[in-house]
Amino acid sequence: MANVRLFDTTLRDGEQSPGVTLIPEEKLAIAKQLAKMKVNVIEAGFPISSEGDFNAVKMVAENVKGIEVAGLARCRKGDIDRAWEALKDAENPRIHVFIASSPIHMEYKLQMSEEEVIKNAVDGVKYAAQYTENIEFSAEDASRSDVDFLARLFEAAIDAGAKVINIPDTVGYSVPSEFGALIKDVREKTPNIDQVDISVHCHNDLGLAVANSLAAIENGATQVEVSVNGIGERAGNAALEEIVMALYTRKDYYGLDVTQDTTQIARLSKLVANSTGVSIQANKAIVGANAFAHEAGIHQDGVIKERTTYEIMDAKTIGLDHNKLVLGKHSGRHALKDFLDKYDYELDDASFEGFFKRFKDLADKKKNVSNADIIALLDNELYDYEKTFELEYISVLTGRGLLPTATVRLKKEGEIIQSAACNGDGPVDAIFQTINELTGMENIKLMSYKIDAVTEGKDALGEAFIASEIDGKIYTGHSSQTDITEASAAAYIEAINKYLVYNKNK
Numbered sequence: 001m002a003n004v005r006l007f008d009t010t011l012r013d014g015e016q017s018p019g020v021t022l023i024p025e026e027k028l029a030i031a032k033q034l035a036k037m038k039v040n041v042i043e044a045g046f047p048i049s050s051e052g053d054f055n056a057v058k059m060v061a062e063n064v065k066g067i068e069v070a071g072l073a074r075c076r077k078g079d080i081d082r083a084w085e086a087l088k089d090a091e092n093p094r095i096h097v098f099i100a101s102s103p104i105h106m107e108y109k110l111q112m113s114e115e116e117v118i119k120n121a122v123d124g125v126k127y128a129a130q131y132t133e134n135i136e137f138s139a140e141d142a143s144r145s146d147v148d149f150l151a152r153l154f155e156a157a158i159d160a161g162a163k164v165i166n167i168p169d170t171v172g173y174s175v176p177s178e179f180g181a182l183i184k185d186v187r188e189k190t191p192n193i194d195q196v197d198i199s200v201h202c203h204n205d206l207g208l209a210v211a212n213s214l215a216a217i218e219n220g221a222t223q224v225e226v227s228v229n230g231i232g233e234r235a236g237n238a239a240l241e242e243i244v245m246a247l248y249t250r251k252d253y254y255g256l257d258v259t260q261d262t263t264q265i266a267r268l269s270k271l272v273a274n275s276t277g278v279s280i281q282a283n284k285a286i287v288g289a290n291a292f293a294h295e296a297g298i299h300q301d302g303v304i305k306e307r308t309t310y311e312i313m314d315a316k317t318i319g320l321d322h323n324k325l326v327l328g329k330h331s332g333r334h335a336l337k338d339f340l341d342k343y344d345y346e347l348d349d350a351s352f353e354g355f356f357k358r359f360k361d362l363a364d365k366k367k368n369v370s371n372a373d374i375i376a377l378l379d380n381e382l383y384d385y386e387k388t389f390e391l392e393y394i395s396v397l398t399g400r401g402l403l404p405t406a407t408v409r410l411k412k413e414g415e416i417i418q419s420a421a422c423n424g425d426g427p428v429d430a431i432f433q434t435i436n437e438l439t440g441m442e443n444i445k446l447m448s449y450k451i452d453a454v455t456e457g458k459d460a461l462g463e464a465f466i467a468s469e470i471d472g473k474i475y476t477g478h479s480s481q482t483d484i485t486e487a488s489a490a491a492y493i494e495a496i497n498k499y500l501v502y503n504k505n506k
């Protein structure tokens with residue numbers, strides 16, 4: 001059975017979501033999870049755009065094997081050299097060059113004629129071809145371009161050496177029947193198109209990214225570009241989980257094999273939400289909190305009698321399996337290891353011992369430890385990076401008629417530094433003021449702060465999310481603890497640590 005190749009751009013277009021900055025270690029953790037899910041290509045970044053992004057692409061290229069790793073480049077020698085420098089140690093590197101093809105972009109942005117765009121595209125593809133045969137060429141804003149010009153541009157790019165041509169709906173303007181027809185037209189009008197994969201890259205400005213991508217697949221697209229949770233520039237990209245589950249659930253209709261491991265979806269989605277700070281709306285298809293919840297009595301009655309009355313997918317298919325072993329304060333290492341194996345988490349021996357201790361601490365405080373609690377605890381330590389500051393001690397004094405005061409002690413590079421106490425407008429503000437004083441970080445602007453409960457019940461774990469602006473970029477932090485003041489402090493410190501890692505070579 002044929003299949004469509006999945007090109008994931010969470011780490012490139014996804015990172016273009018307003019307010020998202022991922023440090024290289026976060027990109028690596030996400031890339032490893034994408035590889036586990038068996039996507040075909042990971043676009044790890046745009047190496048010329050910054051030192052941090054160059055390092056991230058390099059880290060992914062060097063460490064994630066068995067998968068193609070792509071880097072983006074404009075049709076400029078400097079971009080292509082930089083992309084190759086970052087990608088060269090990948091097992092299967094792909095250079096992705098692009099140039100805009102619509103009249104609006106050519107006239108106002110590029111200030112180039114059609115012939116100049118073709119020349120730049122051909123020169124860019126040929127220049128990339130000295131490094132690798134694996135070249136993808138994108139015609140930015142293809143859906144607002146003249147189709148005869150697109151066909152000429154693609155013909156020239158293929159002759160120059162492109163192996164994949166990408167047809168983006170860059171501004172999410174198309175509607176499904178029209179976008180499907182565009183793919184068909186390009187196929188009919190581009191004489192050498194049979195030599196290459198046809199890719200699509202759809203944006204969600206009108207909420208049609210997934211529908212447009214599926215229409216393209218029906219009209220012969222062989223690669224689809226997606227991002228986890230649909231994040232990306234403006235309203236985002238086609239959501240990976242929606243495309244995969246549409247093809248999987250409606251195999252009867254599309255007749256395509258799904259080669260991805262769908263059971264990795266839930267974990268991937270949570271990892272991306274935690275790392276980017278872009279939370280998932282409750283009614284989001286596939287991965288929203290309500291996606292498998294039933295509220296109405298008639299539905300509940302139907303599901304109790306036969307699940308498929310109201311469920312077209314089984315939650316287990318996306319990895320929301322319920323572990324039968326009950327883990328709690330009486331569980332030992334074997335049961336916890338079994339849980340980690342089942343959910344495919346890899347911890348080395350030293351990290352496992354530390355995690356086992358934290359699990360026991362949690363079980364002492366919380367009667368019922370759910371799978372979600374354990375996964376939230378694991379998510380605190382999914383990727384290892386240089387943590388300059390660590391929380392050593394915290395206490396907060398607050399109440400009616402009291403001036404909220406926090407006392408905090410931190411470790412800096414493993415050594416305990418002095419404690420400090422500060423007042424604030426509220427207890428959380430007092431914590432953050434104290435951390436600012438201890439770390440010497442006076443230039444932090446708190447953009448958002450949120451506390452969620454991981455599960456229900458008064459002993460639920462509290463999950464804190466922070467987004468802070470430091471030197472014009474946003475850094476996020478996340479932590480789950482039984483004590484929300486501790487979770488808030490740890491999340492705030494995580495954002496500071498990420499800033500320090502991101503800027504350490506500057």
Ligand SMILES: CC(=O)SCCNC(=O)CCNC(=O)[C@H](O)C(C)(C)COP(=O)(O)OP(=O)(O)OC[C@H]1O[C@@H](n2cnc3c(N)ncnc32)[C@H](O)[C@@H]1OP(=O)(O)O
Nearest residue numbers: 016046048049050074075076098099100109110140170233
């Ligand atoms: C549709 C997309 O998602 S495309 C990817 C968009 N992603 C990003 O832009 C994120 C990363 N970008 C960046 O960090 C910066 O924009 C950089 C480093 C790439 C470039 O920065 P600068 O050199 O300061 O240029 P700036 O971004 O202001 O302008 C873009 C320039 O590239 C040109 N350009 C745009 N696309 C292309 C292209 N595909 N091929 C060649 N030139 C291009 C523009 O015409 C403009 O040229 P000009 O300076 O001669 O007017």
Ligand SMILES: CC(C)C(=O)C(=O)O
Nearest residue numbers: 098138140141168170
């Ligand atoms: C770089 C290209 C593929 C892009 O992101 C777009 O056109 O939206």
Ligand SMILES: [Mg+2]
Nearest residue numbers: 013170201233
């Ligand atoms: Mg895009």
